[in-house]
Amino acid sequence: xxxxxxxxxxxxxxxxxxxxxxxxxxxxxxxxxxxxxxxxxxxxxxxxxxxxxxxxxxxxxxxxxxxxxxxxxxxxxxxxxxxxxxxxxxxxxxxxxxxxxxxxxxxxxxxxxxxxxxxxxxxxxxxxxxxxxxxxxxxxxxxxxxxxxxxxxxxxxxxxxxxxxxxxxxxxxxxxxxxxxxxxxxxxxxxxxxxxxxxxxxxxxxxxxxxxxxxxxxxxxxxxxxxxxxxxxxxxxxxxxxxxxxxxx
Ligand code: NAD
Numbered sequence: 001x002x003x004x005x006x007x008x009x010x011x012x013x014x015x016x017x018x019x020x021x022x023x024x025x026x027x028x029x030x031x032x033x034x035x036x037x038x039x040x041x042x043x044x045x046x047x048x049x050x051x052x053x054x055x056x057x058x059x060x061x062x063x064x065x066x067x068x069x070x071x072x073x074x075x076x077x078x079x080x081x082x083x084x085x086x087x088x089x090x091x092x093x094x095x096x097x098x099x100x101x102x103x104x105x106x107x108x109x110x111x112x113x114x115x116x117x118x119x120x121x122x123x124x125x126x127x128x129x130x131x132x133x134x135x136x137x138x139x140x141x142x143x144x145x146x147x148x149x150x151x152x153x154x155x156x157x158x159x160x161x162x163x164x165x166x167x168x169x170x171x172x173x174x175x176x177x178x179x180x181x182x183x184x185x186x187x188x189x190x191x192x193x194x195x196x197x198x199x200x201x202x203x204x205x206x207x208x209x210x211x212x213x214x215x216x217x218x219x220x221x222x223x224x225x226x227x228x229x230x231x232x233x234x235x236x237x238x239x240x241x242x243x244x245x246x247x248x249x
Contacts, residue, residue, distance in 0.1 A: 003054065004137075005079045006231065007072070008030040009062055009120055010089030012040035014193035015142065018220035019086050019227050020044050024053030026228060028084065032057045033130045035089065054079070058246025062089045062116035063108075072123040081134070084231045085124035085210045087117040087165075088157035092158045092198045106157045114168070117141055121172060129179035138231045139164050139172070143185040147245045152199060164186075165238075166242055173240030182239035184230045189246025190217045214247030 005028070011020040012034040021044065030048055030057055034041035039201045043056040048055035056078050062072035093109030096102060121139055125199060128137030143165040146152070151159030169185040176183055190196075190212060196204050209216045226245050229235055 003027040003029045003032060004083030005029045005075065005081060006084035006086065007033060007075055007082045007120070007124065008086045008088055009033045009116070010035065010055075011044060012037040013059065014078070015063060015188070015191060015220045015223050016086070016088040017044045017192050019088060020055065020226040021047055021051075022221070022228050023084075023231070024048030024055050025051055028053075028231075029054040029079045029097070030209070031071075031079055033062075033071060033089070035060055062120065063111040065115075065119045065164070068119040068123055070114070072120075072127070076127075078248060081127040082086065083128060083135070083137045084122045085120060085137070085139045086227055086231070087120055087139065089116060090142060090161075090195075092155055092195060093161075094150075094157075095154045095199050097154050098156065100236045101157070109157045109161050113158075114164045117165060117168065121230070122170075125172075125176055125179070125181055128181050131179055134179070136181075138235075139176075139181065139183045140227050140230045141169050141183070141185040143187045143242065145187050145189045145244055145249055147187060155199070169242065170240050177239055182230075184235070184240070185242045186223060186226050187244045187246065187247040188196075188218060189222060189244070191223055192217045193220060212247045212249050214249075216247070218245060218247055219223055 010016040011032040061067040128134040144162040146159040147162040173183040
């Protein structure tokens with residue numbers, strides 16, 4: 001068996017799928033995590049294997065600590081302990097004014113985006129930490145430029161969840177550096193994926209393009225390139241950094 005094991009959460013589509021495919025092509029043994037989309041995850045695994053890589057698909061509810069523990073145990077058994085983690089699974093969680101927030105909606109976006117990132121990071125760190133017999137590793141978190149802009153109208157809950165990702169990235173980078181674990185975040189701008197269905201999908205993406213200095217939304221592959229660089233030894237002295245991949249926005 002060659003290559004270290006990379007867990008990519010929410011890897012059945014969008015940015016996560018692009019990260020998983022690129023990781024498979026660059027020698028990582030890829031754990032393709034998914035929530036419910038088993039067929040889409042299997043297609044990502046098939047793509048990686050067809051290109052000569054190693055991958056397996058694993059389901060878990062990322063907001064649930066026990067489910068995430070089960071995910072990492074299953075990865076241990078099938079591929080080996082994680083040496084890399086990309087905390088990509090996330091939701092916008094709906095579009096609503098604060099005063100009309102549906103019951104439970106704010107709790108849900110924080111549970112998935114923030115608690116889920118903590119749960120997966122803890123499981124990964126237990127396996128990577130030098131103080132626990134591991135050989136170090138790297139974690140990349142998917143934040144967003146909305147952490148510094150406040151977000152699109154009526155999506156403050158999402159922006160706040162990404163602000164928390166920035167803070168936990170800075171804190172965990174310092175906490176885990178003595179264990180040989182680097183922790184960084186990528187902050188995409190508008191990237192062409194299905195996450196935008198909540199506020200208009202393709203029409204939104206087409207309309208937003210002219211507001212971006214680069215003149216267009218980004219692609220999942222453009223985000224994946226930065227994620228894979230941060231996971232690599234090329235970034236061996238990079239930790240606690242927040243990288244905007246946002247076309248100048
Ligand atoms: P996406 O909706 O295409 O993919 C998100 C993935 O997360 C899906 O596969 C989904 O099944 C999974 N997921 C969501 N909730 C889950 C849960 N509770 N348990 C398990 N899996 C769950 O979105 P995307 O655009 O590829 O976004 C990926 C990440 O990048 C997200 O964290 C998102 O916030 C962030 N991001 C995206 C953009 C963008 O413009 N697309 C911009 C900035 C940040």
